[in-house]
Amino acid sequence: MSTSLDDGRSRPAQTTDPVPTPASRRRTRERLAELRGPAVPPRPLDARALAALAANPGCRRRALLDGAGVDKAALAAKLGSPAPFGQSQFAIVRGNSFEARVKADGGRELLRLLGVEEPGAVAVPDLSAAGPEGRTARTALALREATAAGGWTLLDHPLLTLEVAGSPVHLEPDAVVVDPAGRWTVVEIKSFPMLDGSADAAKVGAAARQAAVYVLALERVAAVTAGAEVAHTVLLVCPKDFSNLPTASAVDVRRQRAVTRRQLARLTRIDEIADALPEGLSFDVGGCSAAELSAAVEAVPHAYAPECLAACEMGFHCRSRAREAEAVQTLGRSVRGELGGLTTVGAVLAAARGEAGDPEDPAVAALRRARALRQEALGEAAACR
Amino acid sequence: MSLIAHLARMEAVEAGRAQPLATVRHRHLSARPLVLVPLTTAGEAGAPLGALVGTDPAEPRLLVVPQPRDREQRFAFLAELAEVVLPYVEGYADDVEPVERKDPATGEKVLVDLCADAPQLIVPSRAGIAYVRLLGRSMRFRRTAEQDPDTPYPAPPRVPLLGRWLTHYGERARVPGSSLLLAATDLLNRHWATGQSSLEDQHLGALLAWIDAPDGPGAASGAEAAHRAELGRDERGQLLCPPAGPATDPAFDNQLLAPAIEAYDRARLGVGAAEDGAAAELALGALHRAEGEVRRLVASQLKPTWDASWRALALLRELPEGARVADRWTRDRWSFTAHRDRITAGEPPQPRRDDAVTAAAKLAAREQAQGQLDAQEALDDPLVLAGRRLAGEAFTGEVTEVVMAWTESKRPAPRPLVTVRTGDRPHLGGGVKAYRSLDGRPQAAEFVALEEDGSVVLRLLDKMGRAKEPAPGTVPEKGDRIAWTLFEHDQRSGPKLPDPEETPWTHGGPPRHPEGELPDAVTPEDLL
Numbered sequence: 001m002s003t004s005l006d007d008g009r010s011r012p013a014q015t016t017d018p019v020p021t022p023a024s025r026r027r028t029r030e031r032l033a034e035l036r037g038p039a040v041p042p043r044p045l046d047a048r049a050l051a052a053l054a055a056n057p058g059c060r061r062r063a064l065l066d067g068a069g070v071d072k073a074a075l076a077a078k079l080g081s082p083a084p085f086g087q088s089q090f091a092i093v094r095g096n097s098f099e100a101r102v103k104a105d106g107g108r109e110l111l112r113l114l115g116v117e118e119p120g121a122v123a124v125p126d127l128s129a130a131g132p133e134g135r136t137a138r139t140a141l142a143l144r145e146a147t148a149a150g151g152w153t154l155l156d157h158p159l160l161t162l163e164v165a166g167s168p169v170h171l172e173p174d175a176v177v178v179d180p181a182g183r184w185t186v187v188e189i190k191s192f193p194m195l196d197g198s199a200d201a202a203k204v205g206a207a208a209r210q211a212a213v214y215v216l217a218l219e220r221v222a223a224v225t226a227g228a229e230v231a232h233t234v235l236l237v238c239p240k241d242f243s244n245l246p247t248a249s250a251v252d253v254r255r256q257r258a259v260t261r262r263q264l265a266r267l268t269r270i271d272e273i274a275d276a277l278p279e280g281l282s283f284d285v286g287g288c289s290a291a292e293l294s295a296a297v298e299a300v301p302h303a304y305a306p307e308c309l310a311a312c313e314m315g316f317h318c319r320s321r322a323r324e325a326e327a328v329q330t331l332g333r334s335v336r337g338e339l340g341g342l343t344t345v346g347a348v349l350a351a352a353r354g355e356a357g358d359p360e361d362p363a364v365a366a367l368r369r370a371r372a373l374r375q376e377a378l379g380e381a382a383a384c385r
Numbered sequence: 386m387s388l389i390a391h392l393a394r395m396e397a398v399e400a401g402r403a404q405p406l407a408t409v410r411h412r413h414l415s416a417r418p419l420v421l422v423p424l425t426t427a428g429e430a431g432a433p434l435g436a437l438v439g440t441d442p443a444e445p446r447l448l449v450v451p452q453p454r455d456r457e458q459r460f461a462f463l464a465e466l467a468e469v470v471l472p473y474v475e476g477y478a479d480d481v482e483p484v485e486r487k488d489p490a491t492g493e494k495v496l497v498d499l500c501a502d503a504p505q506l507i508v509p510s511r512a513g514i515a516y517v518r519l520l521g522r523s524m525r526f527r528r529t530a531e532q533d534p535d536t537p538y539p540a541p542p543r544v545p546l547l548g549r550w551l552t553h554y555g556e557r558a559r560v561p562g563s564s565l566l567l568a569a570t571d572l573l574n575r576h577w578a579t580g581q582s583s584l585e586d587q588h589l590g591a592l593l594a595w596i597d598a599p600d601g602p603g604a605a606s607g608a609e610a611a612h613r614a615e616l617g618r619d620e621r622g623q624l625l626c627p628p629a630g631p632a633t634d635p636a637f638d639n640q641l642l643a644p645a646i647e648a649y650d651r652a653r654l655g656v657g658a659a660e661d662g663a664a665a666e667l668a669l670g671a672l673h674r675a676e677g678e679v680r681r682l683v684a685s686q687l688k689p690t691w692d693a694s695w696r697a698l699a700l701l702r703e704l705p706e707g708a709r710v711a712d713r714w715t716r717d718r719w720s721f722t723a724h725r726d727r728i729t730a731g732e733p734p735q736p737r738r739d740d741a742v743t744a745a746a747k748l749a750a751r752e753q754a755q756g757q758l759d760a761q762e763a764l765d766d767p768l769v770l771a772g773r774r775l776a777g778e779a780f781t782g783e784v785t786e787v788v789m790a791w792t793e794s795k796r797p798a799p800r801p802l803v804t805v806r807t808g809d810r811p812h813l814g815g816g817v818k819a820y821r822s823l824d825g826r827p828q829a830a831e832f833v834a835l836e837e838d839g840s841v842v843l844r845l846l847d848k849m850g851r852a853k854e855p856a857p858g859t860v861p862e863k864g865d866r867i868a869w870t871l872f873e874h875d876q877r878s879g880p881k882l883p884d885p886e887e888t889p890w891t892h893g894g895p896p897r898h899p900e901g902e903l904p905d906a907v908t909p910e911d912l913l
Contacts, residue, residue: 081616082616084615084616086634086635086636086639087427087635088427088428088633088635088638088639089638089639089643090426090427090428090429090638090643091427091428091635092428093428094428094429095428191428192430193430193431195430195519195522196522196737196738197738239430240906241430241905241906242430242431242523242905243905243906243907245906306581306582306583306584306585307584309584309585310584316616323608326398328395330581330582331391331394331395331398331580331581331582332582332583332584335391335394338388338391339391345395345398345399346399348392348395349395349396349399352392366388366775367388367392369775370387370388370389370392370775371392373389373771373772373774373775374389374392374393374768374771376767376771377408377767377768377770377771378405378408378768380767381408381409381766381767381768
């Protein structure tokens with residue numbers, strides 16, 4: 001175990017790292033653009049990427065590809081393991097029409113869900129601008145104005161930025177409400193139902209994690225806005241029971257916010273990962289052959305676990321590599337814990353059969369006992385038949 | 386999961402096919418189960434798309450909602466589902482046997498009816514169980530025109546009753562070891578270990594590919610077959626093995642289903658717009674064809690899962706039933722009988738949320754069922770017992786010496802000392818009791834000492850009769866191989882919870898709404 005701790009691969013970023021200067025940031029941005037392919041626009045971090053971040057913060061492959069804004073779905077397809085993700089148009093249509101219904105009537109419906117019956121005038125500023133930078137700046141300006149104005153304001157699809165592993169990513173919450181006291185509340189509109197006051201826990205958890213990232217991004221803006229405060233409860237809006245009527249619930253995201261913040265801080269710095277790569281590597285899906293891309297992807301180590309399949313577009317690709325390497329994690333994260341230093345299926349089975357391994361090692365001894373008991377029970381059952 | 390189960394998974398990786406996790410079947414399988422394969426519309430909460438349902442693998446009943454956003458069509462689907470499910474359920478209600486039971490009020494023994502058998506519902510996956518609950522919830526508060534003539538959108542007559550039964554089945558499925566409503570994936574996962582993770586095991590097609598892998602040289606390994614089942618697509622981009630539902634594959638929705646539903650909508654408009662008889666006839670023909678196309682598409686997604694569910698049942702039937710499975714099935718029969726009685730007595734549907742007293746009782750019952758299931762599975766199956774032996778919770782050994790001894794009271798009772806040689810390492814210590822099964826009943830012994838050679842000395846405590854000499858056959862003899870467990874075989878339930886009327890107001894929660902539960906609010910348009 002001591003060797004794996006010392007090889008530096010699993011070491012989180014240290015606080016002694018040099019503080020990034022504007023020049024080093026620019027260099028990182030240029031390097032990431034080079035990796036992505038200079039002609040390719042960066043892909044914004046969507047909800048799925050955020051979920052993957054939470055599911056597997058230690059994966060360098062995912063961190064680099066997300067940080068560089070590579071289209072992982074296209075990459076996975078070109079590598080021959082297309083991600084099975086997709087959204088049914090029925091769900092999209094329903095989601096969009098529900099969101100429109102919630103935001104109808106100049107935001108009054110939404111404020112009613114917040115518990116405000118008589119909001120007076122609700123300002124809904126226009127946030128459109130050219131390019132993501134322009135939209136981010138426009139959002140920050142609208143937030144400042146709304147906080148200063150001291151009334152109710154609904155920001156429809158604002159654009160925020162958050163620095164993830166040294167590079168900025170753009171985030172687009174469904175809405176942000178500014179109240180007269182200058183408190184900003186993130187609104188997350190989902191089309192899964194709230195049945196008898198409770199919704200699917202997994203879906204609520206995902207929504208809370210997503211909203212926590214928005215809260216973190218908003219806090220960056222709030223830090224430079226006088227009189228502003230970001231609420232740590234977000235408003236989750238869902239259809240009520242089996243109807244099309246919206247209902248809402250305040251979700252406390254303090255825990256998710258703290259976890260995400262810690263994970264973001266601990267993320268292996270993308271510039272470090274990028275610097276460790278050989279020159280001339282590229283993830284340009286349009287410009288490289290499948291063989292080149294495969295080699296480029298192999299150059300960045302992955303940390304596959306079965307949870308990746310539901311969260312990351314590269315999941316099936318990494319799984320086939322992990323299976324080729326017979327890694328025990330392919331059978332589940334918990335499997336690894338009981339096996340000590342044995343990391344491949346072959347090594348585990350050899351140790352269990354007594355062909356390899358140190359019998360003094362408690363993991364090996366337990367495996368041998370487990371195998372002996374299993375064989376005995378199977379033999380007993382076969383004899384009974 | 387235990388190390389033994391991990392090891393089984395690794396053996397499966399090496400062998401390329403699933404390995405046994407059990408040597409007997411731990412769940413009851415009805416001779417005539419009802420298999421239900423539902424599909425739902427993506428994004429909608431209570432909008433079924435279709436289902437295959439039936440008790441004969443060769444003759445499923447196909448139910449399809451050509452336009453899932455149409456309330457009338459959804460009701461028609463539910464009514465049709467009730468037509469299939471309710472006669473099946475009610476077919477078990479009248480065949481009863483008298484059973485002696487203690488009357489909780491008087492303490493006297495009375496004869497009550499227990500249904501001789503109970504209907505069993507099988508769905509393909511865990512998501513299917515959740516969907517049964519959801520369907521139950523969506524139906525049980527609906528009002529029919531007969532119940533309430535003023536209700537704005539009356540449900541077909543038998544739909545609320547179906548909702549109550551599905552709710553009961555969905556609720557019962559949460560009791561560990563119950564078999565009224567089972568998922569094929571859960572059944573398979575209980576009995577086999579595949580060479581993939583438990584997350585991937587939720588895919589029925591991939592799971593079957595591992596378990597049902599073809600034999601012989603040149604045959605694809607379980608891993609390859611599972612990969613094909615998960616991701617394999619045809620030239621149109623459609624999955625070769627459609628998901629077991631209730632969610633459909635987005636590619637299917639977008640490429641095939643959406644155009645077909647659109648065509649159906651257009652055909653319906655055409656029927657409405659037809660001006661004369663000839664045009665109407667033509668339009669009706671077009672509508673019929675469009676509906677047929679939607680039905681064909683939905684069936685194409687359902688049929689593979691239908692076949693896979695029956696295949697799973699056939700695989701499970703090859704295993705002999707565990708000795709104590711029938712005991713747990715009896716509890717399921719009681720559960721079914723009790724709900725039958727509640728419906729006959731005209732009680733209102735199950736509330737939206739359990740009150741505090743009911744919730745506490747349910748939790749206690751489930752906890753007890755879990756303990757009972759763990760113990761019974763280990764007693765029924767040496768392979769499950771092996772896991773408990775590895776964990777130090779049980780041991781197997783040969784009796785090397787039996788020394789008779791007695792209590793020192795006025796009427797000495799036998800307390801023989803039994804020495805057992807074992808290679809296992811049970812967690813024994815002062816005051817720890819061990820149990821063995823004596824003709825299906827637990828016999829207790831207490832730990833006395835550990836010999837130098839690792840043998841365990843136990844003192845038998847009960848089941849030896851009232852005489853001074855133990856009844857024949859109740860004391861092990863030298864050379865017997867016996868499995869001892871450190872856990873009790875019967876789960877003792879805690880003190881009985883008081884009746885709702887006896888529960889103090891501090892523990893009973895808010896009082897019930899006197900009128901019972903109100904139906905869900907409906908809007909003229911219930912689609913988005």
